[in-house]
Amino acid sequence: MLIPCPCCGPRSVAEFTYGGDATLVRPPADSTDPDAWCRYVYARANPKGAHLELWQHSGGCRCWLRVVRDTANHTIMRVELLGPWAEAIERKRVAAE
Amino acid sequence: MSAGGRLVDRAQPVHARFDGQPLQGYAGDTLASALLASGRRVVGRSFKYHRPRGLLAAGPEEPNALVTLRDGGRREPNIPATTVELFEGLVAESQNRWPSLDHDLLALFGLGGPLLQAGFYYKTFMGPTAKAWRLYEPWIRRAAGLGRAGRDPDPDRYDKASLWCDVLVIGAGPAGLAAAAEAAGSGRRVVLAEQTPRLGGSGLLDDSDAVVAAEAALAASPDVTILRRTTVWGAYDGMVLAAVERLADHLPAPPPDLPRQRLWRIHAREVVLATGAVERPMVFPGNDLPGVMLADAVLRYALLWGVAAGRRIAVLTNHDRGHEVARRLAGLGLQVTAVIDPRPTAATAAETAALGITVYHGHLVAAVEGRHMVRGLRLAGVDGSAGPVLDADTLAVAGGWTPLVQLASQAGAQPIWDERRQTFLPGPLPTGWRAVGACAGDGLPEVAPLPDVTRRHRGKAFVDLQNDVTAEDVRLAVREGFGSVEHLKRYTTLGMATDQGRTSSVNGLALLAAARDVPIAELGTTRFRPPFAPVALGALAGRSRGAHLRPERRTPMHDWHLAHGAEMYETGLWLRPRAYLRPGETVATAYVREAKAVREAVGIVDVSTLGKIDVQGPDSATFLDRLYCNAMASLPVGKARYGLMLREDGMVFDDGTAWRLGPDRFLVTTTTANAATVLGHLEHLLAVVWPELRVVVTSVTDQWAGMAVAGPHSREVLAAALDGVEMSHAAFPPMGVREARCGAIPVLVARLSFSGERAYEVYAPWTEGEAVWRRLLAAGEPFGIVAYGLEAMGALRIEKGHVAGPELDGRTTPADLGLGRMVSRRKSFVGSAMLDRPGLTQASRLQLVGLIAVDRQPVRAGAHLVESADRAKPGRSLGHVTSWTWSPALGRYAALGLLEGGLRHAGRRLWATYPLRREHVPVEVVHPCLYDREGARLDG
């Protein structure tokens, strides 16, 4: 299984660390709604097919990525960089192409 | 045969030994062909019943002839003799026999047949026979087994490598060669993997040079990589396949420049499955007697190695190709006496008969005569009528063909039943996969379904020869309710041997279908899993053995530690000193001396392994405030603070310190064990949760060497060793952070204590770590400084009740650890929302306590805390001991533990019970801080 890292190119899955469901949004800091926190911390779907998830290129550039992966066959359908520097790196990449 | 054999060179004799006896063959022989040529019929004893077994096949599908090769560190058991290339000096041994192949006393099990029937293991483990099992187990284990592995270290090298290709062709028979040529012709990069040493497969049996020409063309193509002696054994996600190349298995020892085997990780854009098909035996009483062989094998031995399998050969077949093989054998000069065919007619029966071969239509074999080899065949009509007895020493069985679809099944394909050819074909394949040739069913003969003769005629009829599974075992499994294919496999072990049921799976399914009275197509097949063929552990390990199993991390002071008697201890990947042993000392006496020195004078400990993270940016303070459960934004520049990080669920994640080096800059330390996890956690928060924060984090663990100087004289030592820093209590108070110089080396100093004594942490550039360490030791010499290790450090922190890894077990909240007052109620942070859940605030939670042994017995970590004084009836566990030591300061065993209700039990007597060691020790529950609770020594 290869994950095309926007910084480093296609790299072996062994270089990455799984970061879980990427659709989860942390409740606002002042939220005291126990259900919202419970969903964020514990509730996970286990879908077959396309899954939006987080991966960190921990053995490479250490960027966090948002990835769409088909859980049935590990096809990677989309990868995008996360973080404040994502936009700058993406601009540089597009300029280089 | 005195001449012939397309693969052997009769001008080159080769000498080997089998079971201590000389064995002569020729270059190109396999161990199997040489054994057959030498007249040896019995080559192994069966797994459970120790029945004599001979060669069934000529290729890797061989179930019977498993041998142990070589000796010493190269000893290797369970290798099919059909895959062993004969070389000068080869030493091979038969297996599973005692004392010898021809006289195996353990064959007496054959008399006690029902003892070892299907489900034997499950039944004996349960019920009244469980006791008897314990009595007989050693005997049965010895009797039922395969070869023994060697105990010496393997002297050979094993490598791993990766390959990328457009097309991976698996199997170099005619179909594989054609597919490789076609792909290479269109300019694609091709890898062709063939498990035998020779390309050609079934094409080697043709009377033409087509395969030789095809091989030459491929070898000349720059786009084709040919891997011989290479078995592709696993298909994994993302078109990654695993293969093992046996570079030197056919040589007495690997040449110095080559590994013995190489494990290939192959990334392919397209996979062409050209694995071919193996011939199927038939199931009838006595079908395991040496001399009963696959017809294709009999033809191969004659044609490729010039070996006649027998003197009077009968052929048993249910298809026209079987007749063709009989005629080809006769054409090679072998004496073929009969063809037995259950069908009423056969298209080419007249041609067969014209060669003087008697054709018995409508007949099957009902029994095989002979004790150690075939002496005769008793036929029966398919209608059950009695038939003639034939004089024969070899029965060549052609029962149809089974495509090798295992790799496709691993990749997720569901094989489908083909009624015409009575076999499973690969079925729809995953994207990028293609099956060609016999594997796809091409050229396989139409086959008549076989009537089941095993109910009508007595005697053991084997389905799985390697695991000794009989037709009756299959019916027994159905009777006992294990009638699905997956249950049948597990209950009878059918197909679970090292040959993965190559020759037995379809026959097993046919019997299962008959017993359940359903069509085979309805049963389906079991899912195949890697490996397709056995893979040596050495190949999987590669070079990751011994000291190379995993990397080793060393601090800059490592060599100094070793030179000063340190006994090193692995913590994660780090090597750290447990204690520095002086002559005559053990760890137990050395750490007591070291801990006393810290309390009475001064000590120094290497803390370079702590995780260190540089945090920079205008929002650093805001970020750390959200990260730690205690306030951080208010930390002034030049100060450090102890900090506790929680997980989102409110449990303590890690502890450490944060040093404010500037308005926008912090140095954060973590525990050694969690360094990488904490960094990932910070990066996650900054990239995913709060991308608006302008903060950058960088690991500086390997940039700063760290050492803690602790003890009443620590200030004097630092004053003597450092310049540019005022060391007085007022100028450098507890939790202060200062820059200084040690000679010309810039260092960072923080007044932090883990031991309870006045102490400082000194951080130096990694490469200068040893120099600063030596200078501190030199400066400390007048004060009696000693270096101390993990054991002393552990004893000192347990005496002070400081929590560490054993207490931060992922189930403890700050309050559980007595750190509830650290938690800020004026801000939100990671974990704050879930911290007040009722389950986390109950008074009955396991909470940190100190424990002091009442007498001289040790209180060990892992012991449970109970109320009962009776070791035999300890009662309910109220908690457990997490960390323990013999405390030099207290002069007795002291421990930390997690106890229901925590300090509400202070002053009570409990017992620490450890049933595995038969220990039951009285302890007193006390406050976790066992020494200097007022903290007077910190400032002294």
Ligand SMILES: [Zn+2]
């Ligand atoms: Zn990357």
